[in-house]
Amino acid sequence: MPEFLEDFHTHLDSRNRSTNTILGYMYEINVFLRFMAVVLKKESIKDIQVTDLDKIRMTQIEKYIAESEDGIKLSETARRRKLSVLKTMYKYYLAIGAIKNNPTLLVEGPKLHERDVVKLSDSEVSALLNCIQNQDKISEHAKAYNKRMVDRDMAIIMVLLGTGMRVSELVGLNLSDIDTTEEHKVYFSIIRKGGDYDKVRVITPVYNAVADYIEFSRPLLLSSADENALFISTQGKRISVNAVQKMLKKYCKAAGLSDKYSPHKMRATFATKVYAETKDIYAIKDALHHSNIDTSKHYISDKEARIDAAAEAARLFFK
Known part of the structure; x- marks a missing residue:
């Protein structure tokens, strides 16, 4: 160069x-x-x-x-x-x-055509979590191998779905990043894409899953008591992005879900659920740490949902 x-x-x-x-x-x-x-x-x-x-x-x-x-x-x-x-x-x-x-x-940049957001439905989320928790449709040999990792895998997927953080942010988490100093609230301190530091609120069900993993599963995976990484691989070290991707793909296949679901689709699932419940695009922007509101708008561009809403609005004519 x-x-x-x-x-x-x-x-x-x-x-x-x-x-x-x-x-x-x-x-x-x-x-x-x-x-x-x-x-x-x-x-x-x-x-x-x-x-x-x-x-x-x-x-x-x-x-x-x-x-x-x-x-x-x-x-x-x-x-x-x-x-x-x-x-x-x-x-x-x-x-x-x-x-x-x-x-x-x-030079005028090419315009991106609107695409439907690829996300998990509520029933698919339930199917995925049940598959991990109960090891449904997993072979006996695989169940024996997975035994140490079930709590870890459940915690990882729940953190992705419950916070919307990127998989790169998740694998970078340390034990010391868990903040329980504020009463009735838990936060993760994370390093965002671009190097920014941020605090992510962790709701009780997600934190309980993480706490169970820390107590029951993490000690079985550790190769060194000095390891600070939160999520540990089968090699006893910090889990990699690739390992999380493979784990999710394995469970999606077992649960009968699409193989197109990736950790990033967990982020999209979180974002669309946030907007569905709050109708607040700034809630998406702040939760996902977007620098531009236009990025957040992608997660409200569900054409099918808008068409349904428009059709339902027509009921007003016939009251």
Whole structure:
């Protein structure tokens, strides 16, 4: 990578971006530099200078975000992500006076079409929790293997459904992050996406599941008494995102649910339930720690529910 990108890397780090976010940015920029090298006839991306960013035109940016390196047409989501990275980079170098132009300002991002939110219904939530708790439709061999993990798995799914936190936030939880200092209330202190610290309210049923896990299951999984991670893997260490994903997939299959349900769909299930009960979009924004209300609006875009509501409203004509 050219040396001038070290400054941008430092800039991202100073803004408390997560390691994965920074890696994603740098990977995308590396792809863009390869595109630039072809356009500007450079032998290598190492030959690119920061001032070369001024030589890229709006139409070339549009071409870059439209296709992958293999010439495959990209989805609207992928195009928006690529443009977002370039906008951030150009904005930074323009702000510090390293370049004079920002062609990304002229590029209109693709509009995302409204999609129905993929979430679990109330009956599906019940089926999933019952499957974990009672080990329904699980083979005898698997039941014996799962014995140490049942309380843990139940606690994990209930935390995801009951708080809406991301799976990356969940696996980062420590025992020391549980705050019971306020009477009749429990909070988790978590590090949000982007590095922000936040407090998440934990309702009693969810906390009881976590407490049961800590008392009965966690000691059976630990490889070291000094381990501070809340959720422990079968290897005795902090559980990984991948392990949680596999666990959920296993139970969804056993419960007869769709294999499209992921930890993120638990977040969507929480968000849509919050809005259904409160009709308060800001409750979603604050609970999920969204920086933009437009992100929260995605979880109220249930077209089928709106159509039903509109039809029911017509009853007023016939009273």
